[in-house]
Amino acid sequence: MSGVDRSVLAGLKPFAGWAAADLDALLAPAHARRFDKGAAPFEQGAPADSFFLLLDGHVQASKLTPDGRQIIVRYIGPGELFGIAAQIRETTYPATAKAVVESLTLVWPSSIWPELAAKFPALSSGLLQAFGARLADANARVIEMATEPVERRLARALLKLAAQSGRPVEGGVEIDFPLTRQELGEMIGATLFSVSRLLKAWETEGLIAGGRARIVVRRSDRLSAIAEGE
Amino acid sequence: MSGVDRSVLAGLKPFAGWAAADLDALLAPAHARRFDKGAAPFEQGAPADSFFLLLDGHVQASKLTPDGRQIIVRYIGPGELFGIAAQIRETTYPATAKAVVESLTLVWPSSIWPELAAKFPALSSGLLQAFGARLADANARVIEMATEPVERRLARALLKLAAQSGRPVEGGVEIDFPLTRQELGEMIGATLFSVSRLLKAWETEGLIAGGRARIVVRRSDRLSAIAEGE
DNA sequence: CGGTCTGTTGAGTACGGTCAACAACTGTGG
DNA sequence: CCACAGTTGTTGACCGTACTCAACAGACCG
Incomplete structure (x- = not known):
């Protein structure tokens, strides 16, 4: 048994x-x-x-x-x-x-x-x-x-992760496990540097939040817009 | 029937x-x-x-x-x-x-x-x-x-096509159907311009031959070397 | 409190995309 | 048979995205 x-x-x-x-x-x-x-x-x-x-x-x-x-x-x-x-x-x-x-x-x-x-x-x-x-x-x-720039692939990856493994928190959806920039890069075929720059920009715009290896999606609507094509 | x-x-x-x-x-x-x-x-x-x-x-x-x-x-x-x-x-x-x-x-x-x-x-x-x-x-x-440059992807695609759909001709293996640079580009996620430049270079080096929409792989060994990493 | 992991930022570079112009070949219809 | 249109391929100039590399700053852990 x-x-x-x-x-x-x-x-x-x-x-x-x-x-x-x-x-x-x-x-x-x-x-x-x-x-x-x-x-x-x-x-x-x-x-x-x-x-x-x-x-x-x-x-x-x-x-x-x-x-x-x-x-x-x-x-x-x-x-x-x-x-x-x-x-x-x-x-x-x-x-x-x-x-x-x-x-x-x-x-x-x-x-x-x-x-x-x-x-x-x-x-x-x-x-x-x-x-x-x-x-x-x-x-x-x-x-x-083949066809999309890193920015779109990253937005898409975040939305997918939030939908699949998201946990609602106040003001957004938190991805439910630790996830580094390095790992995000390995998901979308980009370097951790590119990922870091994009995430930082999005954080100052209020689209996302997060700490060390933690990511909260705050504005999935705006991320969707980026994922589709502005 | x-x-x-x-x-x-x-x-x-x-x-x-x-x-x-x-x-x-x-x-x-x-x-x-x-x-x-x-x-x-x-x-x-x-x-x-x-x-x-x-x-x-x-x-x-x-x-x-x-x-x-x-x-x-x-x-x-x-x-x-x-x-x-x-x-x-x-x-x-x-x-x-x-x-x-x-x-x-x-x-x-x-x-x-x-x-x-x-x-x-x-x-x-x-x-x-x-x-x-x-x-x-x-x-x-x-x-x-995610990880390989266009050159390698193209070499790999040619080798795969030759293996799958190749017809032996004197001096090489010909891909058995018409295949344009545009289509090769759409296979590997590149533009027809990049494909054209690479194929031209390989043709002058004798790795491949071909005419309009026809491609003959002459030196699969050297293409393999490119596909792997020089 | 040092060591490791993670993230940020900057400078330089190059791969490959975009656009434009043209050349060569193929097939069609007058 | 030739003219024409359509397809395919070549080449050049330009430029931007994203990679490489280096340096550093916090966060976390033992």
Whole structure:
């Protein structure tokens, strides 16, 4: 047994409406695992022996280029599966996952995927959906990188992060995990210097606020305007 | 009946080893359709009522950005399924397909996909594989765009095209369909001017050759060196 | 209280985009 | 067959965005 109660799953969108017995069956082969801030559930290139469901916290998925530069693929929030890319074709993880805050996950052995997928068709169709969404997202990013200036990409990234992982605070929405200029740069393909200049300008204009590795989106309307094209 | 013999499928990699009866069953609901050079099997945003298998020719998949710029997602070669992204989540085509040379396709109504997928598990697992490959490719492109200069991206694009759609000629490999500087630019996120300058330089150095909309890769070794980093 | 991490700011530079002009080739219709 | 229009490719001048590098200032942590 996993020591995890089915109630932790029942609250997550992907499992809404599942029967209790099914949730139990899904949970049986899983175990819970906690990761400290900075710890890595898996590294790019390592054998993909497990897949994960994030229960609480935030996990960063990044890739290393051949010449040692890092780019951030996405941030994973509670309720999302990760480490599943491997189930589809590869035997090693295509990216590195790192907990950016203390995070709680469920872990299944990869070998059990076919059995689970057969028992719960909703799982594999959900996987397809997720892949479709990621493919669309990746294509959108290619287009952005090719056609849009850094300023727009940055505004867009902030809005996306606020929408996905935002926590309402007075006067805006705070991005719910520490996020440095360096990391923002690695998300949008820019240097930390360019990011720093833009954020500073926006802060003095009142569009955003924040402290060390903390960002609050204050005026998402004006950021949207920048993201679209002034 | 489709008027297409099962022998046209038997020669394509995805169908190697299929039983004759299965091929016939797969072919039954399909019909053949020819597209002139320049004709579009489908347009971005249109209802996705069909999916396609390219038998012969070359098809370009492109997307239009909100502000009217075009970017080329990929080139499709014989034996590849296309127009299937819709089967996964969307009801409209996410991109436009255009025949860049006269092309021959098989067409199935989208509505029949679930039935076919159920009857031939190899089809849906092939789809997953294809999606995985495309996702990996899209991610690789994001990384390229973010970290590599135009010169490298162009060299890489030429090598990929030559490998995928190359026809050996004396002294090199010719890309098997007309390809303008404009289109190369739209593939790698650059202007036709930058592409023109680079190709000219490479032509005088003997790395490539070509005429109007024709490109022959002569020295793939040296192009590889450029693609990696001199 | 030093060391590390994060952020700011400035100066210089270059890659690649924009725009304009023209040349060469292709296909079409009179 | 030629004239013409359309497409494709080349080249030059200019310029701006964003990168590189350097120096420094706070914030956080042990």
